[in-house]
Amino acid sequence: xxxxPHISRRExxxxxxxxxxxxxLAACATPAAPPAASSSAAPVATSAANxxxxxxxxxxxxxxxxxxxxxxxxxxxHQPLFKSKYAGIEVKHNSTKEITKVLQPRFAGxxxxxxxxxxxxxxxxxxxxxxxxxxxxLSPLLDAPSWDDPNVKVRDTIDPSVIEIGTYDGKFSVxxxxxxxxxxxxxxxxFKDNGWxxxxxxxxxxxxxETIKKSGKxxxxxxxxxxxQYAYEPLLTMAAKIGGKEVLVNxxxxxxxxxxxxxxxxxxxxxxxxxAKYLLQGTAGLDHVQTQTAQxxxxxxxxxxxxxxxxxxxxxxxxxFDYAMFPIPDITxxxxxxxxxxxxxxxxxxxxxxKSAHPxxxxxxxxxxxxxxxxxxxxxxxxxxxVVKGAxxxxxxxSGVTSASSAVAAAGANxxxxxxxxWYGPLNDEAKAATGELMTGGLTPDAYLERMQKKADEIKxxxxxKKYKR
Amino acid sequence: xxxxxxxRGLFIASFLAAPVILYAIYVISPNIQAFYMxxxxxxxxxxxxxxxxxENFQRVLGDSVFWKAVTHNLGxxxxxxxxxxxxxxxxxxxxxxxxxxxxxxxxxxxxxxVVFFFPQVLAVTIVAVLxxxxxxxxxxxxxxxxxxxxxxxxxxxxxxSGIAFWSVLGVLVWQAVGFYVVLFSxxxxxxxxxxxxxxxxxxxxxxxxxxxxxxxxxxxxxxxAWVYLGILAMDAFAIVWVMTLQQGGPDWSTTxxxxxxxxxxxxxxxxxxxxxxxxxxxxxxVGFAILSLxxxxxxxxxx
Numbered sequence: 001x002x003x004x005p006h007i008s009r010r011e012x013x014x015x016x017x018x019x020x021x022x023x024x025l026a027a028c029a030t031p032a033a034p035p036a037a038s039s040s041a042a043p044v045a046t047s048a049a050n051x052x053x054x055x056x057x058x059x060x061x062x063x064x065x066x067x068x069x070x071x072x073x074x075x076x077x078h079q080p081l082f083k084s085k086y087a088g089i090e091v092k093h094n095s096t097k098e099i100t101k102v103l104q105p106r107f108a109g110x111x112x113x114x115x116x117x118x119x120x121x122x123x124x125x126x127x128x129x130x131x132x133x134x135x136x137x138l139s140p141l142l143d144a145p146s147w148d149d150p151n152v153k154v155r156d157t158i159d160p161s162v163i164e165i166g167t168y169d170g171k172f173s174v175x176x177x178x179x180x181x182x183x184x185x186x187x188x189x190x191f192k193d194n195g196w197x198x199x200x201x202x203x204x205x206x207x208x209x210e211t212i213k214k215s216g217k218x219x220x221x222x223x224x225x226x227x228x229q230y231a232y233e234p235l236l237t238m239a240a241k242i243g244g245k246e247v248l249v250n251x252x253x254x255x256x257x258x259x260x261x262x263x264x265x266x267x268x269x270x271x272x273x274x275x276a277k278y279l280l281q282g283t284a285g286l287d288h289v290q291t292q293t294a295q296x297x298x299x300x301x302x303x304x305x306x307x308x309x310x311x312x313x314x315x316x317x318x319x320x321f322d323y324a325m326f327p328i329p330d331i332t333x334x335x336x337x338x339x340x341x342x343x344x345x346x347x348x349x350x351x352x353x354x355k356s357a358h359p360x361x362x363x364x365x366x367x368x369x370x371x372x373x374x375x376x377x378x379x380x381x382x383x384x385x386x387v388v389k390g391a392x393x394x395x396x397x398x399s400g401v402t403s404a405s406s407a408v409a410a411a412g413a414n415x416x417x418x419x420x421x422x423w424y425g426p427l428n429d430e431a432k433a434a435t436g437e438l439m440t441g442g443l444t445p446d447a448y449l450e451r452m453q454k455k456a457d458e459i460k461x462x463x464x465x466k467k468y469k470r
Numbered sequence: 471x472x473x474x475x476x477x478r479g480l481f482i483a484s485f486l487a488a489p490v491i492l493y494a495i496y497v498i499s500p501n502i503q504a505f506y507m508x509x510x511x512x513x514x515x516x517x518x519x520x521x522x523x524x525e526n527f528q529r530v531l532g533d534s535v536f537w538k539a540v541t542h543n544l545g546x547x548x549x550x551x552x553x554x555x556x557x558x559x560x561x562x563x564x565x566x567x568x569x570x571x572x573x574x575x576x577x578x579x580x581x582x583x584v585v586f587f588f589p590q591v592l593a594v595t596i597v598a599v600l601x602x603x604x605x606x607x608x609x610x611x612x613x614x615x616x617x618x619x620x621x622x623x624x625x626x627x628x629x630x631s632g633i634a635f636w637s638v639l640g641v642l643v644w645q646a647v648g649f650y651v652v653l654f655s656x657x658x659x660x661x662x663x664x665x666x667x668x669x670x671x672x673x674x675x676x677x678x679x680x681x682x683x684x685x686x687x688x689x690x691x692x693x694x695a696w697v698y699l700g701i702l703a704m705d706a707f708a709i710v711w712v713m714t715l716q717q718g719g720p721d722w723s724t725t726x727x728x729x730x731x732x733x734x735x736x737x738x739x740x741x742x743x744x745x746x747x748x749x750x751x752x753x754x755x756v757g758f759a760i761l762s763l764x765x766x767x768x769x770x771x772x773x
Contacts, residue, residue, distance in 0.1 A: 109517075125737075134516075282614070429733070436716070464743065
C-alpha cells in the first residue's frame with residue numbers, strides 16, 4: 001500500500017482553504033464533465049516492434065488488486081519485462097484491496113489510470129464500464145504479434161475462452177489472466193486410505209456419500225454456505241452436462257423459461273438432495289475458508305471449488321493431503337456432454353481504460369503480460385495456471401494444479417461457462433439467496449426455478465439494465 | 471445602542487459562518503445532489519448522466535427486495551425501541567431505586583453501571599465480527615459449541631432465514647441497552663428523592679412507584695430515547711452489512727433500506743437508482759421523526 005497516493009491532513013486543509021466555495025459546491029457528489037483533453041502530441045507511428053504506437057516518454061499507471069495473488073507478480077515480473085523494452089516510460093505501480101473505492105472517482109472525474117486488474121469482491125462492474133464506453137477495445141491486441149514471436153499473433157497464444165468471455169458488445173475488452181478450473185476437490189490420501197473411488201455416475205456419487213456418512217469418519221460434502229455461488233456453480237455445470245451448452249446460453253441470454261429447462265430442474269433436485277442428506281453440520285453458515293479448513297482437518301471429504309483452492313490453502317494443508325479434483329459425474333446416462341466436461345473460466349480480469357491518457361501503453365503492458373516468460377513466472381510464483389498456452393510447461397507444479405491441468409486436457413472442447421451473473425448483479429444476488437435456500441431446504445426445486453425465472457424476467461423487462469448476448 | 475447590537479450580531483455571525491458554510495458544502499449540497507441524481511440513470515463511471523425523470527421511483531415500487539428491507543426497518547422501528555427501553559428502564563430502576571429501602575440502587579450498582587456500558591465502547595463493526603463468532607454454526611461457535619456438546623443440533627442463528635432477523639435484533643438491543651441504562655440513570659438522578667420518600671410513606675409499593683412516579687417523571691428522557699432508537703432502527707446498516715450472510719441474507723431475511731442503497735450503488739453500480747432509494751429512505755426517516763415527536767408530545771412536569 002506504500003504506493004497509494006497519500007494526502008496528509010495538512011495538505012487536505014490547505015487544499016480545502018484554497019478551493020472557492022462555489023467550486024466545492026459544484027464538485028461534491030455529482031459527476032463533473034471532464035476537463036478538456038490536453039492537446040495530445042502527434043501520434044506515434046506503429047511498427048512491428050511497437051504495434052500500438054506507444055509514446056516512449058509518456059508515463060503508464062497500473063493498479064493491481066492486492067488479493068489472493070498479491071501484487072509481487074506485477075512489480076517483480078511484469079513491470080521489469082515491460083521496462084526492458086520501454087526504459088523511458090515511468091511505470092506508476094499502485095495496489096489496493098478496494099478497487100471501486102479508489103478508482104470509481106477517477107472514472108467519474110475523467111482521468112482513469114491505464115491498466116487495472118479489476119478483481120476481488122470490490123471490483124468495478126464491467127457491465128457499467130462497458131455501458132459507459134470506459135473499456136478500451138482490445139481487438140488490436142489480439143491481432144498484434146506476440147511478445148515472444150513476431151510471427152504468431154497474440155490471439156493464437158491464449159485460451160479462446162478468454163476472447164469469448166472478455167467480449168462486451170462485440171468488442172474484446174477484458175483479459176482474464178488466470179484460468180479457473182472448477183470441480184469437486186478431495187484429498188487423494190483420504191480416498192486412498194479408505195479405498196473410496198472417484199464416482200463417475202451420479203448414482204455412484206450418492207453411494208459414495210452414503211458410504212462416507214456411514215463410516216462416521218467425516219461428513220461427505222460441504223460448500224461455502226455463506227457464499228452460495230459455490231453451490232450454484234456445480235448446479236449449473238451439472239445442468240449443462242445434462243442438457244448441453246445451450247442450457248447456459250439460454251440462461252445468459254435471459255431467454256423465456258431458461259430457468260425452467262428440464263436439465264436445470266434435474267440439477268436443482270440433485271443439489272437439493274445433497275443439501276438435505278450429506279452436508280457437513282453447519283455448512284449453511286460457514287464461509288469458504290472455514291469449509292476449506294474443515295476439509296484440511298479431515299472433517300469433510302468433498303468440496304466444490306476452483307483451481308485457486310490449493311494456493312489459498314497452502315498454509316493450512318497438512319503434509320501428504322494431496323489435493324486433486326474430479327468433474328461432476330454423469331447424471332442421466334444419456335447426458336448431452338461427456339463425463340470429462342468441465343466448467344472453466346478466465347479470471348483475474350485486466351482492462352485498459354479507454355479514456356486514460358495513454359491506452360496504447362496499457363495495451364502494450366497486457367501484451368507483455370501475455371508473453372510466455374511473464375505467464376510462466378507468474379504460474380511459478382502464485383501456483384496457478386494462466387490462460388497463456390503452454391506457459392507452465394516444464395515447471396514442477398503441485399498435485400492439485402496437475403490434476404486440474406489434466407482435467408482440462410481431458411475435457412478438450414467440452415468446457416462450459418456462464419456469464420449472466422457477471423452481467424447482471426441483481427440476478428447474481430438473487431441466485432445466491434435462492435440457492436442458499438434450496439440447499440437448506442427452505443425452497444423446493446420447483447419454487448427455486450420459479451424464483452430464478454421471475455428475477456430473470458424482471459431484469460429482462462427493466463429498460464435501465466443493459467442487456468448482453470453471447 | 472443599536473450600533474452595539476449590530477456589532478454583536480456581526481461578532482456572532484462571524485463565528486457561525488464557518489460551520490454553516492461547511493455544513494452547506496458537505497451536508498446540504500450532497501443531499502440536494504442526491505435528489506438530482508435520483509432522476510438520472512448514472513452508473514457511476516460516466517461524466518454525463520442522462521436525465522430520466524421519475525422513472526427510478528417507478529422502479530422502486532416494483533423492487534421486492536427493497537420492500538422487504540422496508541418491512542425489516544419497520545419491524546425494527548417497533549421492536550428495537552420497545553425492547554431496549556423496557557430492558558433499560560428495568561435495569562436503570564434497579565440500579566437507582568432497586569435497593570431494599572427503595573431510594574437507593576441494589577448492591578454493587580456502580581459496578582453494574584460500568585458493565586452495562588461496555589458494549590457502547592466497542593465499535594459497531596467489532597460488535598458485528600464478535601457476534602459472527604458467537605453465532606457461528608459449528609462446534610467453534612460460542613452458543614452452538616455447548617449445544618453440540620450436549621448433542622443438540624446446531625442452531626443457524628445467522629444462516630436460517632427464519633431466525634436471522636431475530637439475531638440481528640438481539641445484537642442491536644444488546645449494543646444499545648447500556649447507553650440507555652446510563653441515560654435513564656441520569657434522568658432518575660434528576661428526580662428529587664423526597665418525591666419517592668413521600669410516596670413510600672403514603673404506602674406505595676415498587677410497582678406503583680415505578681408506574682405512577684418514575685415513568686411519568688422520566689417521560690422526556692424516554693421520548694428522547696425513542697427518537698434515537700428509531701433512528702438506529704431506520705439505519706442498522708453496519709451490523710447487517712458486516713454480520714449477516716450475503717450482507718442482508720440469507721435470502722434477504724435481514725436486509726435493511728440502507729443496505730439496499732449501498733448494494734445498488736457499489737454492488738450493481740446503479741448510482742441513480744440507489745439515490746432514488748435514498749430519497750425514499752429520507753422520506754421514511756423524516757416521516758418517522760415528525761410522527762414520533764407529535765405522538766409523544768405531553769405536558770412537561772415541573773418540580
